[in-house]
Amino acid sequence: MRTSISGPFTRRRTGRRGWVPAPVLTMIPARRGGFWIGGRQGVARYHDGDTEWLEPKATARLLDVKAILEQDDGTLWVSCDGEGLGQVRNGRIRQYLRKDGLGSDFTKSLLLDQDGALWIGTRGGGLNRFKQGRFSVIGMANGLADDTVSQIEDDGVGNLWMSTRRGIIRVSKEELNACADGRRDQVRCLTYGLDDGLNTLTCSSSQQFPGCRTPDGHLVFSMDRGVAEIDPKLARLNSLPPPVEIQNVRIADKLVTDGITAPGALTVGPGPNRLEIEYTGLSFASPDRVRFKHRLEPIDPDWIEVGTDRRAVYNYLPPGRYVFHVTAANNDNVWNPTGAQLDIEVRPYFWQTLWFRLLALASLLAVTGGVVWIQARYKLLRSLEALKLERAVDAERSRIAHDMHDDLGAHLTRIAMLSETARSDLDDRPKTEDSLGRIYEATRSITRAMDEIVWAINPRHDTIESLISYCEKTAQDLLGAAGIACRLDFPLELPDWTPTSEVRHNLFLAYKEALNNAVRHAGATVVSVSLQLTADVCRITIADNGSGIDRDEARGPTDPGRIASGNGLPSMQRRLARIGGACEIESSPGRGCAVRLTVPVEAFQSRNVHGRN
Amino acid sequence: VSISVSIIEDDNNVRSILVSWIRGAEGFRFVSEYSNVESALSALPKAPPDVVLVDINLSGQSGITCVRELKPLMPQTQFIVVTVFEDSDHIFDALTAGASGYLLKQVPRSELLASIRQVHEGGAPMSSYIARKVVQWFQRKPPEKEREQAELSTREQEILRLLARGHAYKEIADELGVSIGTINTHIRRIYQKLHVKSRSEAVALFAPFPSEPRPPAPKA
Numbered sequence A: 001m002r003t004s005i006s007g008p009f010t011r012r013r014t015g016r017r018g019w020v021p022a023p024v025l026t027m028i029p030a031r032r033g034g035f036w037i038g039g040r041q042g043v044a045r046y047h048d049g050d051t052e053w054l055e056p057k058a059t060a061r062l063l064d065v066k067a068i069l070e071q072d073d074g075t076l077w078v079s080c081d082g083e084g085l086g087q088v089r090n091g092r093i094r095q096y097l098r099k100d101g102l103g104s105d106f107t108k109s110l111l112l113d114q115d116g117a118l119w120i121g122t123r124g125g126g127l128n129r130f131k132q133g134r135f136s137v138i139g140m141a142n143g144l145a146d147d148t149v150s151q152i153e154d155d156g157v158g159n160l161w162m163s164t165r166r167g168i169i170r171v172s173k174e175e176l177n178a179c180a181d182g183r184r185d186q187v188r189c190l191t192y193g194l195d196d197g198l199n200t201l202t203c204s205s206s207q208q209f210p211g212c213r214t215p216d217g218h219l220v221f222s223m224d225r226g227v228a229e230i231d232p233k234l235a236r237l238n239s240l241p242p243p244v245e246i247q248n249v250r251i252a253d254k255l256v257t258d259g260i261t262a263p264g265a266l267t268v269g270p271g272p273n274r275l276e277i278e279y280t281g282l283s284f285a286s287p288d289r290v291r292f293k294h295r296l297e298p299i300d301p302d303w304i305e306v307g308t309d310r311r312a313v314y315n316y317l318p319p320g321r322y323v324f325h326v327t328a329a330n331n332d333n334v335w336n337p338t339g340a341q342l343d344i345e346v347r348p349y350f351w352q353t354l355w356f357r358l359l360a361l362a363s364l365l366a367v368t369g370g371v372v373w374i375q376a377r378y379k380l381l382r383s384l385e386a387l388k389l390e391r392a393v394d395a396e397r398s399r400i401a402h403d404m405h406d407d408l409g410a411h412l413t414r415i416a417m418l419s420e421t422a423r424s425d426l427d428d429r430p431k432t433e434d435s436l437g438r439i440y441e442a443t444r445s446i447t448r449a450m451d452e453i454v455w456a457i458n459p460r461h462d463t464i465e466s467l468i469s470y471c472e473k474t475a476q477d478l479l480g481a482a483g484i485a486c487r488l489d490f491p492l493e494l495p496d497w498t499p500t501s502e503v504r505h506n507l508f509l510a511y512k513e514a515l516n517n518a519v520r521h522a523g524a525t526v527v528s529v530s531l532q533l534t535a536d537v538c539r540i541t542i543a544d545n546g547s548g549i550d551r552d553e554a555r556g557p558t559d560p561g562r563i564a565s566g567n568g569l570p571s572m573q574r575r576l577a578r579i580g581g582a583c584e585i586e587s588s589p590g591r592g593c594a595v596r597l598t599v600p601v602e603a604f605q606s607r608n609v610h611g612r613n
Numbered sequence B: 001v002s003i004s005v006s007i008i009e010d011d012n013n014v015r016s017i018l019v020s021w022i023r024g025a026e027g028f029r030f031v032s033e034y035s036n037v038e039s040a041l042s043a044l045p046k047a048p049p050d051v052v053l054v055d056i057n058l059s060g061q062s063g064i065t066c067v068r069e070l071k072p073l074m075p076q077t078q079f080i081v082v083t084v085f086e087d088s089d090h091i092f093d094a095l096t097a098g099a100s101g102y103l104l105k106q107v108p109r110s111e112l113l114a115s116i117r118q119v120h121e122g123g124a125p126m127s128s129y130i131a132r133k134v135v136q137w138f139q140r141k142p143p144e145k146e147r148e149q150a151e152l153s154t155r156e157q158e159i160l161r162l163l164a165r166g167h168a169y170k171e172i173a174d175e176l177g178v179s180i181g182t183i184n185t186h187i188r189r190i191y192q193k194l195h196v197k198s199r200s201e202a203v204a205l206f207a208p209f210p211s212e213p214r215p216p217a218p219k220a
Helices: A173-180 A354-424 A429-457 A464-482 A501-522 A569-578 B012-023 B037-046 B063-070 B088-097 B109-120 B128-139 B144-150 B154-164 B169-176 B180-206
Strands: A009-011 A024-029 A035-039 A043-047 A050-054 A065-070 A076-080 A084-089 A092-096 A107-112 A118-122 A127-131 A134-138 A151-154 A159-164 A167-172 A189-192 A219-223 A226-230 A244-251 A265-268 A275-281 A291-297 A304-307 A311-314 A320-329 A340-346 A485-489 A526-533 A537-544 A582-587 A593-600 B003-008 B028-034 B051-055 B078-083 B101-104
Touching: A024 A065, A035 A065, A076 A107, A076 A118, A107 A151, A118 A151, A127 A173, A134 A173, A151 A219, A159 A173, A159 A219, A167 A173, A244 A320, A244 A340, A275 A291, A275 A320, A275 A340, A291 A311, A354 A429, A354 A501, A429 A501, A464 A485, A464 A501, A464 A526, A464 B088, A464 B128, A501 A526, A501 A537, A501 A569, A501 A593, A569 A582, A569 A593, B003 B012, B003 B037, B003 B109, B012 B028, B012 B109, B028 B037, B037 B063, B051 B063, B051 B109, B063 B078, B063 B088, B078 B088, B078 B109, B088 B101, B088 B128, B088 B180, B101 B109, B128 B154, B128 B180, B154 B169, B154 B180, B169 B180
Parallel strands: A065 A107, A265 A340, A485 A526, B003 B028, B003 B051, B051 B078, B078 B101
Antiparallel strands: A009 A050, A024 A035, A035 A043, A043 A050, A065 A076, A076 A084, A084 A092, A107 A118, A118 A127, A127 A134, A151 A159, A159 A167, A167 A189, A219 A226, A244 A275, A275 A311, A291 A304, A291 A320, A320 A340, A526 A537, A537 A593, A582 A593
8 A cells, every 4th residue: 555645635445455436437547546536525646546536625625526637747637517617736736716816616528638728518508718827718609509518529630529418519629729728709600410410419417538539630529328439530521612503583582594694783663572592502512501691782790690591582773873793601611702793773754853743843833833923913913803893883883873873963953953943932822832832843744754764774675675664665755845756667576686785774864865855955846766776786776757857956967877966966866875876866957866876786685895985 | 424443562662652642533433442362352353443553563363363363253344453663574464364454553644544534445565575475475376276366457466566676555556557445455355365265274273084984972
């Protein structure tokens, strides 16, 4: 029995040769001979049937040992499932835990790199690196397939192989170191799983078995269903980026054959068409593992990784120019730096084009302007029309006012004065009787004048029939009172003409004037009145058998047809002129006189003669 | 024998003046006055006067309606319509309704009394315009069965034609070689034919299909 030399080791005599703690979880050959044994109670060196135990201290407890590693300088590394990482150097034990930078307190496996870095596999804390007194953690966040690393092997060509709960993974040491040094964020992690011949993804959850490398370089991993042997030479990293090609383009589910006019250029017709782009990445090694990302400028701000999907779909692209980029990565995550691209032009509808919109705007402005102009013009015309009508009404009103003032006012004044005279002359009976008689006459005159005004104003009398009947009655009244025989010649059937108040009134007053002339001046015994209606004119003739127009009263030679003046003739002419007609007088001494009042038919047929003055 | 006169007039002043004129006149007897058509319709047929003066423009029912209602009930009574203005259409309507003459309100008292007496004694005033209207009226196609009794005689047509040409009664009498009384009789007969025709037309208007069988009455 030999005793331990020095340091933390004590020889514990068990009383029985070859006692070892049970169960042994791991075991490696020790440089000084014998073996390092790891178990639940700690670490011991077995040598020549004896065991030396690493004595735990208050500052360091090495329990549940899963892996032991001894450096050439004698430094011993112990991974403990729950107690972190132990370092035994020069007789001193030091324990590293999460607080010291470890990814997890549960460490499972160890591997010493040639450059002196120590790789530590943990349960839940990823792969850790201890180098120059500092820990670095590489986990799933950095692209590792799993955070639990059970076994770590170096394939001698620059990769670390690790067994995890998700299969066996391979990562380039260069990338791992770059990641651990903070020079890169992501590592490319290649995972071998069921597709690659494994019958399970889960490694054996127990301890590491070191030196699991065959002489020809195969790596052997312990799995929960046996062992897995890998020939790293066959699993070289695929450094060839897959060529990318755009294959088919479908617009509205129809394959575009001639849409691709130039290489990588496509024109899409107007409308909200569904655009579908199929692309592929060529890889003979592992076509199923080709992954893609694409980007549609200017819509996508960044690349969109779509995995193995070989189709991009855009349901609606507004009119404009686009560039579709697609690129692919091989099974080893090597991206094609150039990829493929397709220039897409979505043509607008004609109404989406700028020129059309400008034109539409211009048309709109033109139409609006036109409508406004027409409305303004219509309004102007209407107000003009209203103004005209108003003026016509005003003219009519002033005419009525004028008539009432002239015809009634004078008579009423006379009545007032006569009444006053009669009152002052009450004692003088003949004078009073005379006054009363004149009042009576004036009153009758007023009534007649009223009758005429009312007849003229009332639109019910806007008929040729009413005009004729009124003329007839007046003739009989005037001539009958004067004892002059009256002869009338009016057609029995009268046309449906509509002389306005103005026409009727002027014509009637002229007619009455002519009758009065015949009664007062001509000394006639018979007056005949006749009406002739032709297609063009309405003519009323008042003829008497009196003395005719006196030479002294006429203004010139008494030629037949000559317009004479005097005896109210100018007033007749004025009245006829107002309604667009004419007054002619035919007379010769001793052969009577004929007054012809001629009015064009238009004055009888239209109600729109208001404006005429 | 004095002429009994009733007055239908809604203007109180006018009515009292007319009443006083009739009352104070020799040979006239004022019997009653009414201010509206309704009271005249109920009272007048019980004691028909010789002459009734009717205002055309009465408030409520018009004087024309009044004449049309009363004339058949009292055929011996002469109706004279009185109006402010000489509105030919209204006057003609009144004549076809049964009136025998018309007067303007502003006529002097003497003229008014003379007209009443003239109408009572069988006179029938007719102006040239009314004559023209009458001619037109009879030229319209009359209903078949009324044709005979409503037809104007040749002499009547001749008188109307002369009237329409403006001849006075005396001129017509000279022209035809008859007395003015005969002319009046002819014209009075023309008025009667006008009434008959007017009535028959009214009947034709309100009962256009008298021969059509009525649908059987529903059983109770």
